[in-house]
Amino acid sequence: MSTTSKMEQASLLDKQFINNQWVASKGTRLLDVMNPYREERIAQVTAGDAADVDAAVKAAQQAQPKWQALGGAARANYLDGFADALESRREALITLSATNNGKPLVEAGIDLDDAIACYRYYAKQAKALDARQGERVSVGIEGVEARTYHDPVGVVGLVAPWNFPLVTSAWKLAPALAAGCTAVFKPSEVTPLPEQVLAEIALEIGLPAGVLNLLNGDGEGIGAPLTHHAGVDKISFTGSNRVGEAVMQAASARTASVSLELGGKSPILVMDDADPAQAADWVMAGIYFNAGQICSATSRLLVHEDVAEALYAALAERMDALTLGDPLAEGTDLGPLTSARQRDAVQRYLDIAEQEGLTVVRDGRHRTLPTQGYFLAPTLYRDVPVESRLWKEEIFGPVLCGRSVASEAEAIRLANDSDFGLAATVISSNPERAKRIGRQLKAGSIWYNSEQLVLPETAWGGFKRSGIGRELGPWGLSAYLEVKHVVGPA
Secondary structure (H helix, E strand, O other): OOHHHHHHHOOEEOEEEEOOEEEEOOOOOEEEEEEOOOOEEEEEEEOOOHHHHHHHHHHHHHHHHHHHHHOHHHHHHHHHHHHHHHHHOHHHHHHHHHHHHOOOHHHHHHHHHHHHHHHHHHHHHHHHHHHHOOEEEOOOOOOEEEEEEEEEOOEEEEEOOOOOOOHHHHHHHHHHHHHOOEEEEEOOOOOOOOOHHHHHHHHHOOOOOOOEEEOOOOHHHHHHHHHHOOOOOEEEEEOOHHHHHHHHHHHHOOOOEEEEEOOOOOEEEEOOOOOHHHHHHHHHHHHHHHHHOOOOOOOEEEEEOOOHHHHHHHHHHHHHHOOEOOOOOOOOOEOOOOOHHHHHHHHHHHHHHHHHOOEEEEOHHHOOOOOOOOOOOOEEEEOOOOOOHHHHOOOOOOEEEEEEEOOHHHHHHHHHOOOEEOEEEEEOOOHHHHHHHHHOOOOOEEEEOOOOOOOOOOOEOOEEOOEEOOEOHHHHHHOOEEEEEEEEEO
């Protein structure tokens, strides 16, 4: 039986995966899980309960010492097992993700490949960790020996968002398990269906009981009790700034470690020497992927006045060519927003834009939307004032705000004039110039003359209000490790 058919039958997700068993949730509330294209309920999921969290944390605590003692090489085998199992379910999971999230099949495939690569990368990192244990540190005192060890943080609470199911869970779960931590993982209640496969895989590959505990639920039922639980040594959260700040406050009460990947308002800089046609392709990829529901969406366009008119014309042409429709249909470029709630949140910004009198290049008046689904038209405003809420605030939808600049210095100044600093893109015919400009931008990930390439080997995270800490790369592993030095006579 395929993963898809299993999920279709399991339309009532009222159980929690604790200590390698599916047990009835203590929560009494049920939440609807929607197909955002058909606007139909496809499942119900428990909201969860604090008692679920307590049971899961206890299971993780009991499992952690033995999991750590296995060593990195043994843990790597399990991580490769996750990658293999995801690969074997590839087509079914792509369809399931597109159905639950609303993204086109091509994008769902990119997501899954990203997750698989992440598990494989951290399998290698787990093996390498063994060799790092007990490394000698050079010290300036004769007759003294110092050695470095890397111990797991302990029990970690992992909270994933709804926009990239299976991806953000891999970014958290893979390094945590590689480090020797045990996990209590909360998928989003909006897109929980693809994540259920992680529990299925855990049983399939023989992951020791208690190492991975998956709790379905919302912020009230699971999120808040998890972040406040005294038995959780670290919280890794991806989501909104509002919730992230609450997570940080909860962790601070017991001085627990946190990693926060929060909002963004990322710029894309198109310089005067850029080819407008090529630049337009990269601008499109940076804002309309996943219907703009990306924390790194380059939603602020800073274009040199010499190429602005040509770029806006090229963007309008490409926006008109986008096919909006069924995520499962071949040829769909842009699916619906993932929920009615998110559609309505973005619509409020469009209403503000109308009130502010922003100059429209393309919006809902330029196309007919599908008759069903949580759709909003891809939208582009130009000459947006820097005081506008649409210029300053994260919209998290298919909305691009542009303004012209007269110089490179002005572009850099405006790019950095933001509360956020997650990502940025620079486009110039001169790669060295693009790299030089990129070095002056205050953001964690800078792309030049490229789409947004997210690689397991490079860090992910931001400056300023975009978060605390880094995921991916060796920095992602370090986030789940404590450094220990043993010092004494040589």
